[in-house]
Amino acid sequence: MVETLQSEGIMALKPESQYVYFHSGSEASYRKISDKPTGFKSIPTIDLTDLDGSLDDRKKIAKDIYKACSECGFFYIKNHGIPEDIITETFAVLKRFFDLDLDVKMDAHVxxxxxxxxxxPMLETRLDPRTQGDVKEAFTMGDCVMEPEQNFASRTGMTKPPYITQPQNIWPKDAPWWREGLYKYYHxxxxxxxxxxxxxxLAxxxxxxxxxxxxxxxxxGMRALFYPPTPVATDAASVGLGAHSDFSWLTxxxxxxxxxxxVINPDGLWVDAPPTxxxxxxxxxxxxxRQxxxxxxxxxxxxxxxxxxxxYSLPxxxxLDPDATVEVLDTCKDKGEAAKYDALNVGDLYIRRVLPARKKHPTSIAYHDVPQDQWTYSMLLK
Structure with a gap:
């Protein structure tokens, strides 16, 4: 068992445990805990009241975001414009769904x-291999060129790619309100x-x-999550979702x-990000x-x-677009600084993150013997 100490909202492993374990990309990593911590101790908050204001207003928000992202990588946003009644209704829909009988939910099994x-279902994923699995239930939906709610043709001026022959999302047939409720928030x-x-x-x-x-x-991707009541534990490996960094652009x-x-800070200390x-x-x-x-x-x-x-939570x-190229921006290289990352196709990098995290999934099994450098995003669409 690994005991924890709590101070100023920071949870640090005891001195005899010198490293924290986490999952970043598709590799397991460790970070040494600093003896002289200097990193952030709280998560900053950014006010979006003037998000639709003047260019100067937006540049001020951008400046705040640059500071938060460069120092912390996390930030709260307030006055974001999503109506409170939509948020209240969304949480009610989440609770209603996860309260359903298992066989109804399994109709849309991943x-x-x-x-x-x-x-x-519970324990199906395991980001931290030291545990029996992530103590949560989840439901994921996301971009889909075939679902009318997403208006692919009108948004892009293009027709559906011919190799996509079925919707990218799956929905439980006996809970049609679930799709409607998630899309209200998604929009x-x-x-x-x-x-x-x-x-x-601008930032x-x-x-x-x-x-x-x-x-x-x-x-x-929008991922509805339910973490059941669990006993208060002192074991640092007892987690609802294992330590990781997101393979998104923004969450x-x-x-x-x-x-x-x-949230882990540069010193290897855990900082609370409580609901506000x-x-x-x-x-x-x-x-x-990378960018x-x-x-x-x-x-x-x-x-x-x-x-x-x-x-309950809903990340x-x-x-970026799956056919885009992600590469280091010129504005993000200091004078004389080289790019630390190679240019890569967004979709190809995406599948290299998704498949290793779902090794028991039929898509992962189907391409198990295919070298990763031959994986393409279209493998998820067939």
């Missing part, structure tokens, strides 16, 4: 969907994320529209009132870390529900 979307958070793309362009010293062509029909998380999210009314908590993903040459780190985080209460993951 293994029935080539795109690795759908329902995952709001997607619109907000597209506004933030332009704010990030990276680009023209406001400079990144638009990379987000014509981006990869998205926006809607939390209920139950604290559980923890009226906010979403956001974090940089691995794609943006910024590491200036915006994809910060490692985990979920430990040690309250004895049920917890939204935004990634």
């Amino acid at each position: 293994q029935k969907n080539p795109s690795i979307r759908g329902y995952e 709001h958070v997607f619109e907000l994320s597209m506004k933030l793309v332009r704010i990030f362009a 990276l010293d680009l023209e406001e529209e400079a990144l638009d062509d990379m987000f014509k029909f981006p990869i998205t 926006l998380v809607l939390q209920d009132t139950v604290p559980a999210l923890e 009314p009226g906010t979403l908590v956001c974090n940089v993903g691995q794609y943006m870390e 910024t040459n590491g200036k915006f780190p994809a910060t490692v985080h985990r979920v430990r529900n040690q309250t004895g209460k049920a917890r 939204f993951f935004l990634t």
